[in-house]
Amino acid sequence: MAPVIEARALTKMYGDTIAVDHVTLSVEKGALFGLLGPNGSGKTTMIKVLTGQTRQSAGSATVLGIDVEHDPIGVREHVGIIPEQETPPSFLTATEYLDFVGAIRKIPDVQKKADGWFDLLEFDDQRDVLCKDLSRGTRQKLMFTQAFLHRPSLALIDEPLINFDPIMQRKVKDFLIGYVKEGNTIFISTHILDIAEEICSEFAILNRGTLLFTGTVAELKARDQHLDDFFLSLVRADRHV
Ligand SMILES: Nc1ncnc2c1ncn2[C@@H]1O[C@H](COP(=O)(O)OP(=O)(O)OP(=O)(O)O)[C@@H](O)[C@H]1O
Ligand SMILES: [Mg+2]
Secondary structure, eight states: OOOSEEEEEEEEEETTEEEEEEEEEEEOTTOEEEEEOOTTSSHHHHHHHHTTSSOOSEEEEEETTEETTTOHHHHHHHSEEEOTTOOOOTTSBHHHHHHHHHHHHTOTTHHHHHHHHHHHTTOGGGTTSBGGGSOHHHHHHHHHHHHHTTOOSEEEEESTTTTOOHHHHHHHHHHHHHHHHTTOEEEEEESOHHHHHHHOSEEEEEETTEEEEEEEHHHHHHTTOOHHHHHHHHHHHHHTO
C-alpha cells in the first residue's frame, strides 16, 4: 500500500533561508507520526507544504496519493489541519464557526457531530460565545473540533497540546491514540518530547531544515534510550558539524 504521506527531497526556501532542505520521508497508514526539532528547524514549514498552504521550492510530495503542488485544494479537502497558533474567527461564535466549516466541507448534521465534541472536550457552555472571548485553550478545542468534524483519514496538527491543561492533554492524547487505532493517520509537530515518546509510533528529527533521523519509538525503548537524550545528542552533534 502506498504511504499516506510521501516527501521526496522536499525543499522550501524563503529568500536565502532554507527552511526545509531536501527532506525525504514517508508515513504509513495508521501511524501517529511526530515531527520533532528545535525552534526554526522547519516543522511548521513542512506542515504548510504538505497541506498545500505554501508551495515547495523543489522536490515533491504526495498526501493521500494527491500531489501537493498540483492539487493543493484536493489535499485540503481530504485532510484535517490545525495550523500553528491558529485561532477561529473572532466575530463568530463556536457554533457559527462549526456551521461555517460544515458548509464548506459539506458535512451533513454538523451540529449533531459538533455536540459530541462539545461534550468530549467539555466546552458545551461556550458554544454561543464569540470566539474573541474564548480562552486560548477553548479556542484550541474549537480548532480540534473543526479539524476532525469530517472524520479525516489523515490529520496534520502543528503543536497539538501546547495550550491544554493536563486534564485536557490526557483526553486529547487518548483521542489521538484511539483515532489511529481505527486505521487513520496523524502527523504532529511538537517540541514536547515526553508527549512524542508517550503517544507517537514513529518520529523524525529535523534540524536546520535537514532530517537527522527517522525511526520508531519502540526501537528507542528496546535500546532503553529516552527520546529527550537521543534528541539532544543528535541535535548537539549536528551543531558541531
Ligand atoms: N513566512 C516566512 N518568511 C520567511 N522566513 C520564514 C517564514 N516562515 C518561516 N521562516 C523561516 O523558516 C525557518 C523555519 O521556520 P519554521 O516556522 O518552519 O520552524 P519551526 O520548526 O516550526 O519552529 P518553531 O519550533 O519555533 O515553531 C526559520 O528560519 C524561519 O525564520
Ligand atoms: Mg513551528
